[in-house]
Amino acid sequence: MKEINLRTAVVGTGISVPVLGGGRKRYINFDNAASTPPLKVVWNALEKFKDYYSSVHRGTGYKSVVSTRAYDDAHLNALKFVGADSSYLASILVKNTTDAVNKLARRIEFQRDDIVLSSIMEHHSNDLPWRKAVRTEHIEITDSGHLDLDDYRQKLLKYSGKIKLVAVSGASNVTGLIPPLNEMAVMAHQAGALFLVDAAQLAPHRKIKIGKPGEPESFDFLVFSGHKMYAPFGTGVLIGPKEIFYHGDPDSVGGGTVNYVTLDEIQWAHLPDKEEPGSPNVPGAVALSAAIEFFNQVGFSKIAEHERELTKYALEKFSKFDGIKLYGPDHWIKGEDRVGAISFNIDGVYHALTAAILSYEGAIAVRNGCFCAHPYIQRLLSMSEEDAIRHRDEINRGIRSNVPGMVRISFGIYNTKSEIDRFFQIIEKIITGRYKGKYQMDSRLGEVLPDNFRFPSNPAF
Numbered sequence: 001m002k003e004i005n006l007r008t009a010v011v012g013t014g015i016s017v018p019v020l021g022g023g024r025k026r027y028i029n030f031d032n033a034a035s036t037p038p039l040k041v042v043w044n045a046l047e048k049f050k051d052y053y054s055s056v057h058r059g060t061g062y063k064s065v066v067s068t069r070a071y072d073d074a075h076l077n078a079l080k081f082v083g084a085d086s087s088y089l090a091s092i093l094v095k096n097t098t099d100a101v102n103k104l105a106r107r108i109e110f111q112r113d114d115i116v117l118s119s120i121m122e123h124h125s126n127d128l129p130w131r132k133a134v135r136t137e138h139i140e141i142t143d144s145g146h147l148d149l150d151d152y153r154q155k156l157l158k159y160s161g162k163i164k165l166v167a168v169s170g171a172s173n174v175t176g177l178i179p180p181l182n183e184m185a186v187m188a189h190q191a192g193a194l195f196l197v198d199a200a201q202l203a204p205h206r207k208i209k210i211g212k213p214g215e216p217e218s219f220d221f222l223v224f225s226g227h228k229m230y231a232p233f234g235t236g237v238l239i240g241p242k243e244i245f246y247h248g249d250p251d252s253v254g255g256g257t258v259n260y261v262t263l264d265e266i267q268w269a270h271l272p273d274k275e276e277p278g279s280p281n282v283p284g285a286v287a288l289s290a291a292i293e294f295f296n297q298v299g300f301s302k303i304a305e306h307e308r309e310l311t312k313y314a315l316e317k318f319s320k321f322d323g324i325k326l327y328g329p330d331h332w333i334k335g336e337d338r339v340g341a342i343s344f345n346i347d348g349v350y351h352a353l354t355a356a357i358l359s360y361e362g363a364i365a366v367r368n369g370c371f372c373a374h375p376y377i378q379r380l381l382s383m384s385e386e387d388a389i390r391h392r393d394e395i396n397r398g399i400r401s402n403v404p405g406m407v408r409i410s411f412g413i414y415n416t417k418s419e420i421d422r423f424f425q426i427i428e429k430i431i432t433g434r435y436k437g438k439y440q441m442d443s444r445l446g447e448v449l450p451d452n453f454r455f456p457s458n459p460a461f
């Protein structure tokens with residue numbers, strides 16, 4: 001079989017965009033932890049599918065049957081992708097990871113004293129839905145930004161008998177750190193808790209094995225998003241024991257969720273239909289299947305190896321500069337894996353200014369701010385409680401020119417070392433003050449914009 005070229009596998013890598021001072025530069029996307037571009041195979045699958053797109057489950061036409069099959073297959077493919085036993089686990093297609101966690105937080109039947117144990121490291125999407133549903137406690141982090149396993153152990157003991165669920169990130173969207181998930185699952189199960197992995201950042205980068213039902217190191221729930229795995233068409237996945245969803249009413253009801261309704265009685269449909277109200281996102285499901293098929297073909301060892309190399313390379317380059325603070329480990333730790341998300345600040349340069357110069361002068365897309373992980377960022381920045389309150393009050397007064405944060409680069413399968421070299425050329429300019437533009441802070445938006453740069457009236461094309 002012909003080897004797949006990771007660089008050319010995604011759409012849009014050849015695009016150049018206007019930069020400050022005139023001209024254009026080849027665009028570099030180092031914001032893959034937020035969303036990845038589509039794979040070509042995903043785009044092609046949708047291109048082919050469009051002629052067959054039709055109503056699912058209720059239609060009898062040929063196209064309806066094709067669409068229904070494609071939609072149903074996506075559920076099976078999602079299960080196979082993580083080695084899930086389909087007799088025990090259901091896959092429910094939702095919008096994204098956030099939607100999946102919210103749904104689960106509404107569907108688990110919590111008792112009054114139940115506790116969910118989440119962590120300081122979490123993205124808000126794996127924290128706030130739990131807080132809304134039930135008492136939520138947080139596993140601490142260590143000074144290096146890792147989950148603190150001693151604290152985890154202590155909290156499991158402290159709240160013994162009350163912890164219904166442990167919900168942690170498969171990989172951090174800030175530092176790329178991967179907690180020891182199987183070890184943590186064993187500990188959760190020993191404590192009588194269920195174990196959820198938020199795989200939004202893990203699924204596109206590493207092979208995930210959900211494990212067999214009843215195995216202590218297995219995961220009970222997995223959630224992930226298509227748009228972070230090169231299938232950006234609005235589909236996410238929630239995988240969990242069918243039994244959880246057999247109980248009770250669906251969290252959202254209506255068409256498609258029922259087998260039978262009279263004015264006096266409702267009989268819910270089988271899974272996954274019971275949990276997927278309304279007309280589903282069939283193209284999103286087709287896109288997800290095509291991405292999964294790609295990952296199966298390429299294999300995660302190739303993807304992980306490529307991304308590890310980029311991450312090691314970038315960490316080494318960072319270490320050559322004085323005046324850059326990296327958050328989380330500042331070097332590759334032998335024997336410890338991490339995905340390619342690196343967060344940093346340049347001494348004396350506001351994070352939004354660094355991000356703006358990278359974008360407007362280097363055509364390099366990064367992310368800056370708090371990455372929807374405020375508690376983790378506050379800890380990594382060593383912010384005091386008073387600092388946090390002062391910033392909160394400023395934000396409430398509409399002043400966003402001093403919001404704490406970092407700059408993050410995050411790699412995808414298609415990024416290259418030469419892109420990293422170009423990134424560091426701009427970083428050097430920022431450190432030495434040799435960048436071209438004059439930048440102004442819009443304090444209401446918290447954005448830094450250059451003077452004399454106008455987006456074309458139709459900037460996309």
Ligand SMILES: Cc1ncc(COP(=O)(O)O)c(C=O)c1O
Nearest residue numbers: 096097098123125173200201225
């Ligand atoms: C670790 C993690 N969890 C959850 C989410 C939320 O994902 P989505 O926006 O696709 O719902 C993200 C998004 O960045 C994330 O990084």
